[in-house]
Every structure is written in structure tokens, then in C-alpha cells.
Amino acid sequence: MKKLLFPLLLAASAGFLAFRISRHDVLSTSLMALLPAEQQDPVFNGATDAFFLRSARTLLVLVSAPDAEAAAGAADAAAALFRASPRIESVSAGQGPEKESAFLSFYFPYRHAMLSSNDRTLLRSPDAFPRFMSRAAENLYAPFRLLPPEDLAADPLAFFASLADSWAAGVPAVGGKPGDTLLMLELAGDPFDAGVQEDAADLMASARVSLSAAVPGSTLSWTGLLPFARAERRRMQSETVLIGAASTLGIAFLALWVFRSPRPLALGYFSVACGLLTGTAAVLAVFGRIHGLTVAFGSSLLGAAVDYALHYAAHHRLPDVPWNSEKALAAIRPSLILGTLTGVISYAALGMTPLPGLRQMALFSSVGLATSLWAVLAAGPVFLRAPGRPAPPPSLLGVMDAAARFWGRWRGRRAALPAAVAALFLVSVAACFKVRFDDNPSRLQRPSSALLAEDAVVRRAAGSQELGRLAIVHGTTQEEVLRRQEVLGEALSALAAEGKVVSFRGLAPFLPSAARMAENRGLLKDVFLPKAAALRGGLASLGFPAGAAKEFLQDIGSPLPAFSLAQWLASPVSEGLRNLWLGETPRGFFAVALLGGVSDEAAVRARLDGLAGVRYHNKAAEYTGFLKQYRRRALGLVAAAYALILGVMVFRYGFSGGAAVTLPCLFSGLLTALVLPGPLNLMHVLGMVLVLGMAVDYAIFFAESAQRGEGVRAAGLGISLSTLTTALSFGFLALSGAPALRALGSSVSAGMLFAFLFSPMPLMSLGKKDA
Amino acid sequence: MAGDLPPTAEEPGVQAVQQAIAAVPLVEADFREKRILKALNRPLESKGRLVFSRRYGVYRRQAEPFVLETVISSRGVFQRSGGAWRALDATRGAGAQGILNGFLSAFSGDAAVWREQFSMDFAGSAEAWRIRLTPRPGRPLARRVKGIALEGSRGLLFHLTMEEAGGASTETFFSAHKIRGEPSEDEDLAFFPEELRASLRP
Numbered sequence: 001m002k003k004l005l006f007p008l009l010l011a012a013s014a015g016f017l018a019f020r021i022s023r024h025d026v027l028s029t030s031l032m033a034l035l036p037a038e039q040q041d042p043v044f045n046g047a048t049d050a051f052f053l054r055s056a057r058t059l060l061v062l063v064s065a066p067d068a069e070a071a072a073g074a075a076d077a078a079a080a081l082f083r084a085s086p087r088i089e090s091v092s093a094g095q096g097p098e099k100e101s102a103f104l105s106f107y108f109p110y111r112h113a114m115l116s117s118n119d120r121t122l123l124r125s126p127d128a129f130p131r132f133m134s135r136a137a138e139n140l141y142a143p144f145r146l147l148p149p150e151d152l153a154a155d156p157l158a159f160f161a162s163l164a165d166s167w168a169a170g171v172p173a174v175g176g177k178p179g180d181t182l183l184m185l186e187l188a189g190d191p192f193d194a195g196v197q198e199d200a201a202d203l204m205a206s207a208r209v210s211l212s213a214a215v216p217g218s219t220l221s222w223t224g225l226l227p228f229a230r231a232e233r234r235r236m237q238s239e240t241v242l243i244g245a246a247s248t249l250g251i252a253f254l255a256l257w258v259f260r261s262p263r264p265l266a267l268g269y270f271s272v273a274c275g276l277l278t279g280t281a282a283v284l285a286v287f288g289r290i291h292g293l294t295v296a297f298g299s300s301l302l303g304a305a306v307d308y309a310l311h312y313a314a315h316h317r318l319p320d321v322p323w324n325s326e327k328a329l330a331a332i333r334p335s336l337i338l339g340t341l342t343g344v345i346s347y348a349a350l351g352m353t354p355l356p357g358l359r360q361m362a363l364f365s366s367v368g369l370a371t372s373l374w375a376v377l378a379a380g381p382v383f384l385r386a387p388g389r390p391a392p393p394p395s396l397l398g399v400m401d402a403a404a405r406f407w408g409r410w411r412g413r414r415a416a417l418p419a420a421v422a423a424l425f426l427v428s429v430a431a432c433f434k435v436r437f438d439d440n441p442s443r444l445q446r447p448s449s450a451l452l453a454e455d456a457v458v459r460r461a462a463g464s465q466e467l468g469r470l471a472i473v474h475g476t477t478q479e480e481v482l483r484r485q486e487v488l489g490e491a492l493s494a495l496a497a498e499g500k501v502v503s504f505r506g507l508a509p510f511l512p513s514a515a516r517m518a519e520n521r522g523l524l525k526d527v528f529l530p531k532a533a534a535l536r537g538g539l540a541s542l543g544f545p546a547g548a549a550k551e552f553l554q555d556i557g558s559p560l561p562a563f564s565l566a567q568w569l570a571s572p573v574s575e576g577l578r579n580l581w582l583g584e585t586p587r588g589f590f591a592v593a594l595l596g597g598v599s600d601e602a603a604v605r606a607r608l609d610g611l612a613g614v615r616y617h618n619k620a621a622e623y624t625g626f627l628k629q630y631r632r633r634a635l636g637l638v639a640a641a642y643a644l645i646l647g648v649m650v651f652r653y654g655f656s657g658g659a660a661v662t663l664p665c666l667f668s669g670l671l672t673a674l675v676l677p678g679p680l681n682l683m684h685v686l687g688m689v690l691v692l693g694m695a696v697d698y699a700i701f702f703a704e705s706a707q708r709g710e711g712v713r714a715a716g717l718g719i720s721l722s723t724l725t726t727a728l729s730f731g732f733l734a735l736s737g738a739p740a741l742r743a744l745g746s747s748v749s750a751g752m753l754f755a756f757l758f759s760p761m762p763l764m765s766l767g768k769k770d771a
Numbered sequence: 772m773a774g775d776l777p778p779t780a781e782e783p784g785v786q787a788v789q790q791a792i793a794a795v796p797l798v799e800a801d802f803r804e805k806r807i808l809k810a811l812n813r814p815l816e817s818k819g820r821l822v823f824s825r826r827y828g829v830y831r832r833q834a835e836p837f838v839l840e841t842v843i844s845s846r847g848v849f850q851r852s853g854g855a856w857r858a859l860d861a862t863r864g865a866g867a868q869g870i871l872n873g874f875l876s877a878f879s880g881d882a883a884v885w886r887e888q889f890s891m892d893f894a895g896s897a898e899a900w901r902i903r904l905t906p907r908p909g910r911p912l913a914r915r916v917k918g919i920a921l922e923g924s925r926g927l928l929f930h931l932t933m934e935e936a937g938g939a940s941t942e943t944f945f946s947a948h949k950i951r952g953e954p955s956e957d958e959d960l961a962f963f964p965e966e967l968r969a970s971l972r973p
Contacts, residue, residue, distance in 0.1 A: 153810035
């Protein structure tokens, strides 16, 4: 029964994995998926994420026709194609006569209730009446009218013209050419879903072909989160496959060369495959999806998990006594278990954070390592039952022999350990001075220049709006949100006037509160009702018929008109603005305002966070903060894990032995930090976690061999092979196009070199002098 | 009348007029304008002086019945009546920008731009010509303007009639022209209000 447990675990994991992969897209590439839910304020919890998820589904498409005449035809052809796709939920055009007339017919009836902020200020001034009369004359004599031709007699004082003018103010200048049309597409699915990504890319490719056939000379550019997420996913997938294949072949070559038999290699692959299978299944069972970085980090488990099989196979290759597979396994079992335990402790430490990204990696690595060990313990003797053919020791051992002799020479010298600790202290001091961190998320991703160029073209035409800086507005009722966003709009106008913000886009000018409309109506009544006769005379002198003044006075005296949120959302006038209304949630109502060109972050934050129900967010700074938090927690928890490991080692090997086993990993980590060029980031730190885990394994293998009084050449062979296989895996990773994978690869490659050289350090305190 | 002239073979008269207009990079003139708006029961009349610069657009200073200054340039529309200059922000939209560029192109005399923006009817000779420009369907300007009729002699415009899509029409007479030779950018800009010069530079 006990023997059936392991095959049962593998079968259950494989079954579960097959089930999940067949039904869901399991790979995630979103950096957001690695970050924790917003913790700072429970009221705002989820509101920003909801906005970003909604924005993530938006695609901006720029259709450029050779001239303005062809633009309408080209845009219509593209829009028709997008509307026919089941992957696209809605298509809206940014500009155009239809939209202009929609604005006019929707908002014109409210021209005496919705007022521009200029008009509100003017209405409060003591000379409001004559100034409005002058404006009426200016409006009539203006030589050229840019606004749609509205009914002048129905708006003799030009309130609607002023409102339409105010809508354009604050919006960044549009950079499109006359032949350009901007379309806004809303995806019907998740932009991180591989199927959705590929379908969208195919749709754009076919739209390009159809468009250039229908309107020669026209082009199509597109952007959004999807093309970037797609490129990142494809790169991660292809590099993971390539790196996996290259390192697998490299390991195969090495193992066949050293062991001259395929059996150790088969054991190694079997144990690693078991680890990857159960690690992936565990992450999918707990988190639902697995992130590309977890796969990359976890695939490097290959380097650590294969060590158990290699270590066992090294004893098979260089046995101290006639080979007995069961007895040999029993002899090295403590070192394998101890090595796995320290690895699991260091990885599990990462899992004790609230950060989903680190918890995924911790779970994957811990489960994977434990399973790989179990695979070697359960199946090792089956794979290596027959003794190996006698052969001279492999030449590979030369360097390790030299390192072992160097460290062995210090055995018995009382000053050796204090000198090593002093050296470690000096290295630590040097690391403190030299090592700098940069947690900017842009250091972890580097989109292709072609994608960035296309993005820049489309965003320039769209007015260079930013999505990273925003203010979230909260209220317990819809009316409260609308009122609060009006206050926010005034604060943003003031900041724009001070030059601290270049542009902003919120709903306040388009979606007024009932209180604001009533207040506006009151202002109009206060100024114009007492001057009814002067108004009639003034408008008549400009040539307006008598009915114009009468209608205006009647209008401001009648009950306040209103439109519902549902009407607004259903109207084309809300296209391009709807995503700023987050709507009702269990915690109340939310809306968003976007800021562009913030030049004084502190002043903006202070002003906006001081408003009731408003919270300012700078997502780029927040992501940097999250990554810094990740890195600090990872470093802190790993330090704690190593204190624990030191305790375990002291318990097993005594004080000096325990210290000598723990020192190599500390040296390896610190020296790696010292030699890596440039500022370090989270991925370097994760790389060092791997180095620490493997370095302590190596030291344990030496310590156990020395403790048993055996020669250490078998351990040395195992460690040399482990170092080479790890260097192979991570050396390829260091050549990756993805900065995150490159950081991981370079830190582990460098670290393993140090781990290799320091691994015989326990020989200073343990074993025989001539070992 | 020439009808809608083919793009490559304008009448020699049109070419001569276009060349003559293009040879006048900056011109000042008095204007007298009559505007008819459907909403009003009488026409609006105004007088003033106007500068047209091919580089920077139009500066129009209305003196009667009240002072109203307007600058129409590809950088936007600016207006003031006594107080400070006010940028009409609605000109920042892509649609409005297209209308603005179309409007300014009517005065450019640039053959290629005319062909692209308008269908043209020409009558007369280089000494006394009349050109009717009808915005091509689908052009942004067609949303606001039905047609522009220009009358002039050689490179100078004497009479302009503009029919707007909303039913308004404007008739302007120009007189007392002053042509400036080939002004440098700064000399050109000096004809525009000082407060706006920085905004008008490309």
C-alpha cells in the first residue's frame, strides 16, 4: 500500500493537470496577477483593479487614410469588420458628425441646467448681466463657427457653446492627421487569455489586408494592453521551451559522458518530471492559473531537483564499497532529506508573504522539490540496481578536488572558522556599500521597439492619455459620487491652472449631480429673472425675435430637466467615457478621473487625497512600491529561513560544523550580489534564493560524506555535475530577451560558481584530514 | 463656367489666379461684412481691418459695431473683446481641426490643397475672376460650409461669400489692400497681436 502512494500522487496530479489544461487557459502573463489586492483602504479595495481590468479590455485602433475624404470610408470598413467579430463587444468612433449630432441632441435640452465652470463664475460676478449680453453679441459676430450649428434663438446667450468649449478644455491636444480616425474597441473576453489574444491579432491582421484592398494607401495601427501581454506570453512560452530543450539536451550529454550509462540520466529526468508535474498541479489547484514567471522560476527547479538523482548516481559511479542500490540510498538518505528540507524551508519562507506571485513560486518549488526527492527515494534503486562499469574517475573532478584540498587544509586550525566569519563580515560590508536596488517594473519587462512605436503612434492620435495616474471617487449613493467628482473636477482645474497637471478627464462635465444642476438653475434665475425687461431689450437690439428672450425666461423658470444614468450610458455620448463610471459595488458607488502630465506628484497627491471620498493613485509608483515590498519581504524571510537552517545544522553538526555548512551559501549569495552589474531587482533576489537553496545542499552533501567518514569524491562529482547542469539551465536564461528572466539567469549562473567553490567549506570542521 | 475641374488639367485662368494668390504671402485690407443668420430678424453688419498671412492665418479686427478681435490659425481660434485673449478650446478636437484647416485652405491659393478640399468652378480671367469652392463631401469643412465664392483680380480678393450649412450666409467686401513682399517669419508675426505670437509659432 505504501508503495502505491507515490504512483497514486503522480496519477492524480497528471489527471488534474490534463483536466485543467483542456478546459481553461492556465498561463497568465499579467504583472498585476502577481500583485496583492489593494490593502491600504478597504473602501477603495478592488475599485482601481476593476478600472484597470476594464481598461485592459480596451483596444485603440487608428485607421489612417491617405486623405480626409477617404477617412470615413476606411473607418466604416474597419468598424464593420470589428463589429462582425465575436471577440469584439463594442466599437465606437472617437470623432465624427454622428457623434457631434448625438452630443447636440442629447445635451442641448439641458443647456440651462448644465453650465461650464466659466459661466458659473461669470454668473456670480456683480456685472454678470452685461457680460452675458456682450458675449451674446460676440457669439453672433464671430467670423467663423467651429461648433455644430445649433439653434441660436434657443440659446441666445450661448450657454451651450460655452459648455461644449469647456468639454474640450482639459483634454490633451489631439495629434491625429486629417485622414485619421480613432476607433475604440471593447474586447468580449479576457485580454490575458491566449485564445482571445491570438484571435484579436488575427482580426487586426485581416482588417489590415481588407482595409488596404478597400481603401488603397490606408493603414491600421492598434494598441492596448493585449498586444503587449500577447508578446510577453509568446516570448515566455518560446523561451521556456527553448531553454528547457537546450538545458535538457545539455544535461543529457553531461550525464552520458560522466556516467557512461543512460540509467542515471533517466532517473534524473524522472525525478524532475515528477517535481514539475506535482508543482504545476499544486499551483493550479490553489491559485487557478500559473504565471509565466512562476513557470520560468519553477523550471529552474530542474537544476535543483536533478541534484538528488545526480548525487545518488555519483555514488553509483564512484562507490566506496561494492554497490548495493538499497544500502547506498540508505547511506545518503539523510543528506538528501536534509538538503530537501533546507530547500523547502527557504522556498516556503517566500510563501509566508501575502504576495500571490511569491506564494505561487514558493508552492511550486516546495512541492516540486519534495516530489523529486520522493521520486529518487522511491525509484532510485530500481533505476540503478546493477553496479556501474569500472572506469577511471572522470576528469571533471579535477577542479572540485582542488577546491576540496584547499578547504580541507584548514581543518584543525582554530583560527579558520573565525577568519571565515570575519571574511564574511567584510564581504557583507562591501555588499552594503556596493549593492543598489531599482524596483521600477519597467526593469522586468522590455516590450519590442516595434510594439512601442505603434503604441506611440496611436496614443499620440488619441491625445496621449495616461492610464497610470488616476483619482478614484467613492460615494455611498450615486448622487454623492457625482457631487464629489464635481469637487474633484474643480480641484483638478485649479491644479491645471497652477501648471501641476496638464490634462485630466473625468465625468463631472458630462454627468452632473442633481444638486449642481439645481444650483446652476438658481444662479441663472438670480441673474436673469430680475433683469427680464433688459434681457428682452438687449436680445431684440441684436436682432433676436421677441420669442427668444421669452423662451429663455420660461425655460429657467420651469422645473429642472434631468437625464438618468441609464439614459446616459445607453447614449452614444457616453462612448469613450463609460469606462470612467465604475458603478455600484457592495461598498458603494465609484467613478474615476484620469490625469495626464502630472509635474508635481506631491502637490497633486496632497490636494486630491484631502478631498472627501477621493483617492489619488499613481500605478507606476505603486507597482514599484509593490516590487520593493516583494523584494524586501523576500530578503527578510530568506534571512529568517537561514537563521532556522543554521539552527538545524548546528543541531546536526555541532556549532563549528553547523556554521561551516551554512557559511558557503551566505558567501555565495553576498558575492553574487557584489559581482552582478547595475542595480538589482526582485528577480536577482529570487535568483539568490535559488543559489542559497542549492549552495546549502552542496555543503550538506560534503558534510554528510565527511561525517560518515567516506571519501568526498562521490559528493564532489555529484556537486560538479549539479553545478554544470544548473549553469546550463541558467546560462541560457541569462541570454533571454526578457529582462526578468535575464536577471534570474545571471544571478543564478554567477551564484552557482561561488556555491561550487565554497561547497567543500564544511571540510574545515568535519571529516578526516586526508579525505 | 468651368465645372468641377479635373485634378491635373486646370484651366489656364485658374492656374494664373492660383499663382497670383500664391505670390501674395501677406496682405492687409479693410473689410465690410454683412451676415445673415436665420435666428435673427435682421442682418448683422460690421467693419474693420484684416490681415491674411499664408504662414500664420487670419487676424481680423472688427471695429464696428464694437471691437472684436479674432485670430484664426491652424494653432486654434482666439478671440477677445476688450479683455484678455481667449482660446476657443473646441478647436482642439480632431474634427474641429479638420474644419479649421479646410477653412484656411480656401484662402491659400494652393492648387493642390484646393483640389484636395474643394470642387471648383471658375469664371472670368486673371484680371477679373470668380471662383466657387464647394467642400468635397466627406471633408470636415463640408459639415459647416456649403460653399465659398471668391471674387478678385490677380492675387487680390475683393469679395467673399460664404454659405454655412446651418443656413447662415456671410458676404464680405475687401478694399484698401496693402501687399507685403516676402516678409521674414518675425516680420510676418509682427502683424499679429503680441500676446498670441508665442502660441502661433509652429
